[in-house]
Amino acid sequence: MTSTNQLPQQPGYKKHLVWLIALIALIALVLLMKASGTGQTQQAPIVAKKHLVNVMPIKWHEQYVQKRLVVGRAEAPQTAAIGFDLAGSVVNMLVDEGQTVTQGQILAELDDARFRAQMIELSAILKRANSEANLAKLSLKRVAELVAKKLESAQRLDETTESVNAANAFADEILARKQTLQIEISKTKLRAPFDGSVVSRLVDKGTVVATGQTLFTLQQNGQLEVRFALSADYTNKLAIGQVVTLMTQSSQLLGSIKSIAQQRRLDTRTVDVIIRLTEQNPSILPGDLLHMDISSEINANGFWVPRKALVSGVRGLWSLFAVETIDGEQQLVAKLVEMVHADDKNAFVRGALHDAELVVIEGVQRLVPGQKVVVADNILTNTVTGLL
Numbered sequence: 001m002t003s004t005n006q007l008p009q010q011p012g013y014k015k016h017l018v019w020l021i022a023l024i025a026l027i028a029l030v031l032l033m034k035a036s037g038t039g040q041t042q043q044a045p046i047v048a049k050k051h052l053v054n055v056m057p058i059k060w061h062e063q064y065v066q067k068r069l070v071v072g073r074a075e076a077p078q079t080a081a082i083g084f085d086l087a088g089s090v091v092n093m094l095v096d097e098g099q100t101v102t103q104g105q106i107l108a109e110l111d112d113a114r115f116r117a118q119m120i121e122l123s124a125i126l127k128r129a130n131s132e133a134n135l136a137k138l139s140l141k142r143v144a145e146l147v148a149k150k151l152e153s154a155q156r157l158d159e160t161t162e163s164v165n166a167a168n169a170f171a172d173e174i175l176a177r178k179q180t181l182q183i184e185i186s187k188t189k190l191r192a193p194f195d196g197s198v199v200s201r202l203v204d205k206g207t208v209v210a211t212g213q214t215l216f217t218l219q220q221n222g223q224l225e226v227r228f229a230l231s232a233d234y235t236n237k238l239a240i241g242q243v244v245t246l247m248t249q250s251s252q253l254l255g256s257i258k259s260i261a262q263q264r265r266l267d268t269r270t271v272d273v274i275i276r277l278t279e280q281n282p283s284i285l286p287g288d289l290l291h292m293d294i295s296s297e298i299n300a301n302g303f304w305v306p307r308k309a310l311v312s313g314v315r316g317l318w319s320l321f322a323v324e325t326i327d328g329e330q331q332l333v334a335k336l337v338e339m340v341h342a343d344d345k346n347a348f349v350r351g352a353l354h355d356a357e358l359v360v361i362e363g364v365q366r367l368v369p370g371q372k373v374v375v376a377d378n379i380l381t382n383t384v385t386g387l388l
Contacts, residue, residue: 050374051367053332055323055358058303064341064348067295072228072246072275074288076219078194083213084110085187090207090215097201101192101218108215110188119181126174133167140164196220219286224277225258226290229270234296235260244275247291253279302340302350309361310339310347318349321360321367323375332360334369 088110095107143160146152199217203209226246242257255275264271275292277284284290310318318339321332337351353359358375360367367373 050372052376053321053323053360053367053373054362054376056306056361057356058305058353058359060301060303060355061348062301063297063299064302064304065295066298066341067293067343069291070228070230070294072226072290072292074224074226074277074284074286074290076196076286077222077225078196078220079199079286080193080218081214081216082107082190082193082218083215084108084190084209085211086110086184087209087211088188090203090205090209093201093203093205093215095198095201095216097198100197100221101195103192103194105192106189107192107198108190110190110209112185112188115181115185115188119178119185122174122178122181126171126178129167129171129174133164133171136160136164136167190215192218194218194220223280224284224286226255226275226277228273228275228292229265229268230273230294232264232271234294235271235273237296238273243278244292246275246277247293248281248284248288250283251281253277253281253284255279298341300340300348300350302348303353304346304348305359306361307342307345307347309359309364310337310349311364318347320349321364321369322353323358323360323373329372330375332367332369332371332373335359 090108091111092109093107094109095101095105101107140157140160140163143152143157147154147157196218199219201216203213203215209215238257238260240257240260244255244257246253246255255277258274258276260274261272305320309320311320313319313336316338317336319334319336322335323330324333325331335352337349337353339347339349341348
């Protein structure tokens with residue numbers, strides 16, 4: 001009976017126990033907040049930390065030096081496309097591509113059979129002409145003796161004399177024809193015009209070629225030359241014999257100006273300048289590209305600034321940050337500028353700037369106009385010249 005009477009009282013007891021635990025926890029939380037003072041303290045005002053910036057003074061310039069890299073092509077001193085002066089069939093090709101040749105060396109031969117036959121014919125005609133001339137001389141001698149004895153008329157002597165002259169003239173004519181034919185025979189052998197190497201061979205043995213048709217392309221051995229196409233404004237500053245520095249991908253070498261063309265090329269409106277290399281470099285071959293730095297002064301007003309000081313703006317303009325003192329504090333002021341010229345490191349700009357003004361030279365992506373800053377103690381005193 002006793003256990004039956006206690007069962008209805010257990011749910012109420014548990015409910016009171018839960019409320020008691022919650023009350024104790026609330027009281028403990030209040031006491032903890034009081035002890036820490038959280039409820040009574042006020043948050044201290046936050047003071048913004050000023051950004052440290054590196055600056056440099058800018059300098060006013062009335063001109064800037066524009067540096068450019070121009071490209072030229074190496075060439076042999078002479079390059080010739082050679083062929084026969086005669087038409088005919090090629091019977092011998094004596095050299096091939098890549099071979100070196102010497103001046104006067106025979107490179108190819110034409111069939112000269114018809115010329116040899118003509119030479120035999122002319123030799124026979126010349127022999128006959130000489131015989132006729134000798135006979136005329138003998139006749140002249142006899143007639144002269146008869147005229148001296150008054151056995152022949154003077155007219156006969158004159159006729160015999162002219163016969164001798166005609167016979168001699170005919171013999172001279174045949175001799176000249178033989179010499180001309182000998183020249184034609186010599187033209188059946190194609191010879192190298194200079195020491196060099198064979199760049200290309202265009203025909204083979206047995207080919208029938210026309211007069212002037214190219215058989216070989218030769219390039220002369222010797223110091224290479226480099227041809228540059230430059231603007232006339234720059235070539236006016238160059239002089240024959242002037243020493244310049246040329247560059248390849250791996251080295252530098254010196255050259256001297258050999259010639260400056262006196263007219264512009266119609267296709268590029270440039271002037272050709274040929275520079276002869278003064279140093280032998282076996283690694284440079286005709287057709288290789290070499291570079292040369294050229295500089296020219298451009299009249300323009302502006303300032304040199306580091307490229308990393310610029311931020312891209314709108315409508316093709318750029319902006320940079322100048323440091324100005326406003327209400328006793330140093331603040332950033334954005335200045336719009338136009339980029340006139342730039343190289344790898346620096347830019348020549350113009351805009352609302354003044355001489356000796358301090359501009360931020362790095363870290364501009366983290367800055368905003370109106371931001372209060374502190375200028376670093378190590379202010380750069382050397383202004384940018386554009387030649388760094």
